[in-house]
Amino acid sequence: MKSVKRTLGLLSKLSLAATALLLGQQALAAGTDPGTDVDNTATVSYTVNTIPQTDIPASVSFEVDRRVDFTVTRMGGALTPIGLDESDAFIDFYVTNTSNGVLDFNLAGVQLADGTAIYTGDTDTTVPAEDVVNVRVRVSSADDAGTPGSGPDPLLGDDADYIDDLAEDESIRVRIYVDGPLATANGEISALNLEVRAADPTGTVAAPGANLLETPGPDDPALVENVFADDGLTGDNLEFVEDGFIINAAQLVVTKIVTVISDPFGSGKAVPGAVLE
Amino acid sequence: MSENIRVKVIAAISALIALSGNAYAQQHLDVQTTVQKQIVVENEDGSTETQLVPAGNVVPGETVVYTITFENVGDEAADNVVITNPISDVLTYVPGSASNSSMRVEFSADGGQTFGLASELTIVNEGIERPATTSDYTHVRWVMQTELEVGGKGTASFAAVLE
Numbered sequence: 452m453k454s455v456k457r458t459l460g461l462l463s464k465l466s467l468a469a470t471a472l473l474l475g476q477q478a479l480a481a482g483t484d485p486g487t488d489v490d491n492t493a494t495v496s497y498t499v500n501t502i503p504q505t506d507i508p509a510s511v512s513f514e515v516d517r518r519v520d521f522t523v524t525r526m527g528g529a530l531t532p533i534g535l536d537e538s539d540a541f542i543d544f545y546v547t548n549t550s551n552g553v554l555d556f557n558l559a560g561v562q563l564a565d566g567t568a569i570y571t572g573d574t575d576t577t578v579p580a581e582d583v584v585n586v587r588v589r590v591s592s593a594d595d596a597g598t599p600g601s602g603p604d605p606l607l608g609d610d611a612d613y614i615d616d617l618a619e620d621e622s623i624r625v626r627i628y629v630d631g632p633l634a635t636a637n638g639e640i641s642a643l644n645l646e647v648r649a650a651d652p653t654g655t656v657a658a659p660g661a662n663l664l665e666t667p668g669p670d671d672p673a674l675v676e677n678v679f680a681d682d683g684l685t686g687d688n689l690e691f692v693e694d695g696f697i698i699n700a701a702q703l704v705v706t707k708i709v710t711v712i713s714d715p716f717g718s719g720k721a722v723p724g725a726v727l728e
Numbered sequence: 729m730s731e732n733i734r735v736k737v738i739a740a741i742s743a744l745i746a747l748s749g750n751a752y753a754q755q756h757l758d759v760q761t762t763v764q765k766q767i768v769v770e771n772e773d774g775s776t777e778t779q780l781v782p783a784g785n786v787v788p789g790e791t792v793v794y795t796i797t798f799e800n801v802g803d804e805a806a807d808n809v810v811i812t813n814p815i816s817d818v819l820t821y822v823p824g825s826a827s828n829s830s831m832r833v834e835f836s837a838d839g840g841q842t843f844g845l846a847s848e849l850t851i852v853n854e855g856i857e858r859p860a861t862t863s864d865y866t867h868v869r870w871v872m873q874t875e876l877e878v879g880g881k882g883t884a885s886f887a888a889v890l891e
Contacts, residue, residue: 489819496810
């Protein structure tokens, strides 16, 4: 369920400590483009003494604003194993633009703190010195063709940290590359978030757009304004999803074996005076 | 008087006639229309209520309400008052929202060429006739069943979802 944060002075006037929820909160993909003028003209016809009079028109219009909404989805089904000396291990995601217009997106791979619960019910068990290192975010060279997550693998040579011009209802793959930690125990979990924020669609990879802000103050019917519909009630232009790596460290197993060579009593046991190997 | 001047004079007279026609019409009925947006407000106790606010930040999925108000400001009663309102291509009519106790409500699904009651409206699609759905509606109109007396007022409204 999606909803939009609304803080209206009207509500306080009505003594309703409330949050206004927009009708039509269903996740509505695509839709009428921002900036579209929706004009309406009602016409009244009538007669006076059976004589038809000139129709009277009455017009009103509004402009469609930008509904900022998007999702981020992890593609893996389990924690991804990584060795201590392994390079360029990765976890995969895709980002879907469910707003009503083209958007850019700023991306970040963010390490989670020790003790943070992640998607499987597992918990990050690494302190910073034990986290995976060299975190890099890459974006697929092409949008997904119809099926989310179906686009080309994001490669290390692809664009980093920024999705340029993702059309409404379209998805694109994103990959986080990492290297193994320098030292940590086997079985430890190093988790990350892929954080996604919608950005000004006039930006480019070379000159990324700024993160969009919800348009403050009274509505201006003549402007295309941003209305955040992401992330439930908070509407903070931030969506993220967790994923993680499980550390495969080398395990040195030491087993002590003692054999009785001889003993004073011929018991074959490790009694005082026995010779052991 | 040259031909050129004669044409201009005729045009000016025509414009005056058109203006006077509007002015005459305006003497009978005053018509206004507004658009608002429906929101649902959640109260502290968890209950909800619907409110109308100015149609400012309107985004797909939201519901807008058009209201047409009219008043006979002339000195004679008006008959056969009909209010016709097209429904934009990017809007879908909300069923039942145009109901009016004093006017018959009709719809068109063919761009305003023909009108009928919602229960009677059909469309022909690829040679097959079927009942029209609200997403087929292109126009809504209200037909006043009585004369609008001098000083009489009326209101018609409908709601639609922005696609």
